[in-house]
Amino acid sequence: MAVVTYILPDGAEINADTGRTRENVMTLARREGVPGIPGDCGGFMACATCHVYIAPEWREAVGPPASEEEDEMLDLAGERRPESRLGCQIWLDKHLDGLRLRPANA
Template sequence: MPTVEFVSDGGTVTAVTAAPGTTAMRAATGAGVQGIVGECGGQMMCSTCHVYVQPDRLEELPEMEPDEDEMLDLTAAPRRPESRLSCQIVLDEQLDGLRLTMPSHQV
């Protein structure tokens, strides 16, 4: 099962193991990770699951869909080139060890 590391704005690392096919947002909220809100439940309607993906692993993620791109323009924290919505990151063995840094605030 893949493990994803969530890094808080303060640098605290929380490793979460999830079943393949689980989104990073669901893995985080299910494990009680602070910093991922997911107000819309993963429907890509709120941008409160915004994360910064480690740049050297961005190419491993599927290409961003236009709807996600639009939602990232609405994030509370600054959008960066490595910004993604964690509800759109589906975990699998290839993404094992992925590190996602959470912004200072989601709302």
């Protein structure tokens, strides 16, 4: 369905494939052992530990800006940027194949 590239602070990249399942950025990262995206609340938008920075060229493709609830959680996340999103709120499908992002907590 989609391959996502997680870019780590040292420049290393982890490519993860959703296969045939529909999942979000956080779930895929947890399954693949990507550091910096623990997703402590399990995707219930209650902790912001899945905070990611979307690569500039992918910001529009990711979809609408954060919802009011996501926006409030991002305010608590620290080091918020215009490209900040919660990974649990980005659902992957074929139009996001090739998505590049950085874990904010890595």
